[in-house]
Amino acid sequence: GEQVEQRPPHLSVPEGDSAVIICTYTDSATAYFYWYKQEPGAGLQLLMSVFSNVDRKEEQGLTVLLNKKDKQLSLNLTAAHPGDSAVYFCAVSGSSSFSKLVFGQGTSLSVVP
Amino acid sequence: ETAVFQTPNYHVTQVGNEVSFNCKQTLGHDTMYWYKQDSKKLLKIMFSYNNKQLIVNETVPRRFSPQSSDKAHLNLRIKSVEPEDSAVYLCASSRTISNERLFFGHGTKLSVL
Numbered sequence: 001g002e003q004v005e006q007r008p009p010h011l012s013v014p015e016g017d018s019a020v021i022i023c024t025y026t027d028s029a030t031a032y033f034y035w036y037k038q039e040p041g042a043g044l045q046l047l048m049s050v051f052s053n054v055d056r057k058e059e060q061g062l063t064v065l066l067n068k069k070d071k072q073l074s075l076n077l078t079a080a081h082p083g084d085s086a087v088y089f090c091a092v093s094g095s096s097s098f099s100k101l102v103f104g105q106g107t108s109l110s111v112v113p
Numbered sequence: 114e115t116a117v118f119q120t121p122n123y124h125v126t127q128v129g130n131e132v133s134f135n136c137k138q139t140l141g142h143d144t145m146y147w148y149k150q151d152s153k154k155l156l157k158i159m160f161s162y163n164n165k166q167l168i169v170n171e172t173v174p175r176r177f178s179p180q181s182s183d184k185a186h187l188n189l190r191i192k193s194v195e196p197e198d199s200a201v202y203l204c205a206s207s208r209t210i211s212n213e214r215l216f217f218g219h220g221t222k223l224s225v226l
Contacts, residue, residue, distance in 0.1 A: 034214065038154075043117070043203055043217030087154055100169065101215070106154040 002027040006090055006104030014112050019077045021107045023090035026071065031095035033066060035075045038087045038106075047075070047088075052095075080111045116140045119204050119218035126194055127226050134189045134221045136204030144168070144210045145187035147179060148203040150220070156203070162187050163210045191223075199225045 003026045013019045031052045036044040048064050050057050057064045063076040073090055090104040117138045126132055138145060146169075147159040160179040161169040167179065176192045191198060201220040207213035 036215075041219065043205070043219050044215070045217070046214045049214055089156065100158065103156040106156075108154070 002030065002092065002094070002100075002102045004090060004092055004102050004104045006107060008107060009105065010108045010110075012110045012112060013080055015081055016079055019080050019084070019109055019111070021075045021088055021090070021109070023073045023092070023104045024071055025073065025092050025102075027092075027094060028068075028071065029094050030071070030092045031099075032093045033064070033073050034091040034101075035062075035064060036089045036091060038089065040086075044089060077109075080109075082111045082113055085109055085111045115219065117204055117206055117216050117218035119202075119221050121221060122219065123222045123224070125224045125226065128196060129193050132191050132194055132223065134202055134204075134223075136187050136189070136218060138185055138204075138206040138216070140206055140208075140216060141185075142206040142208050142216070143184055144207045144213075145181070145184070146205040146207075146215065147187065147189050148205060149173075150201040150203055152200070159189075160187075161210070168210060194223070194225045196225050199223055 006023045034049045035047040037047050038044045055066055061078050065074045088107045091101050093099040093101045120135045144163045146161045149157050158171055159173050162181045164184050165181045178190050180188045201222045203220045204218040205215040207215050
C-alpha cells in the first residue's frame with residue numbers, strides 16, 4: 001500500500017526565513033495531495049490541496065510543489081512568522097472513491113522571533 | 114470556525130474502565146472518521162462511516178467500537194481501556210467518501226493510568 005515519508009520531523013527557522021517540508025510517496029497512482037496544519041490542542045486544518053495535474057500552487061505565502069517523477073510533494077512557507085509555528089502534515093490519496101487518505105509523520109515547525 | 118464538535122476535551126481514567134467519546138458535525142457531511150494520534154503525533158485512521166454505514170475498519174483492538182445514530186454523529190466507545198490507548202482521538206468529517214478534504218474536531222485526549 002501507499003507509504004508516505006515526511007521530513008524533517010522538526011524544523012526551526014528565524015522569523016522572516018522560509019521553511020520547506022518535503023513528503024515522498026510511493027504509489028504513482030496517487031492523485032490527491034493535501035497539506036494540513038495542527039496548532040497545539042487543536043485538530044488539523046487544511047492549508048492547501050492539489051490534484052495530480054498541478055505542478056505548483058501558491059496561496060497566501062504558501063507554495064506547494066508536486067514532482068510526480070520523483071513522487072515528491074513539498075510545502076514552502078515564505079517569510080515565516082511565529083504564528084506559523086505548528087505541526088504540519090502532508091496527506092495523499094489515490095483516485096478511487098474508496099482510496100484511503102495516508103498521512104505523513106508530521107513536521108513540528110518552530111518560528112523563532 | 115469549528116464545525117466538528119468533540120466531547121470531552123480530556124479524559125483521565127484507569128486501566129479496565131470503559132470510556133465513550135462523542136462527535137457531532139454540523140456541516141451536513143455524509144462521511145465521518147475517527148483517527149488516533151499518538152504521543153509522536155502520528156495519525157492512524159481507525160474507522161470511517163458513510164451515511165451511518167461502516168466503510169473502513171482498520172485493525173484496531175475489538176475493545177474499540179464506533180457508534181453512529183445518524184450521519185451527523187459518530188461516537189467511539191472503548192471497553193476496558195489499556196495503557197496504550199492513551200492518545201488524542203480526532204474525529205473528522207468529509208462531504209462525501211470520495212477524496213474530499215477532511216474537517217477535524219479539536220480532539221479528545223485520553224490518559225489511561
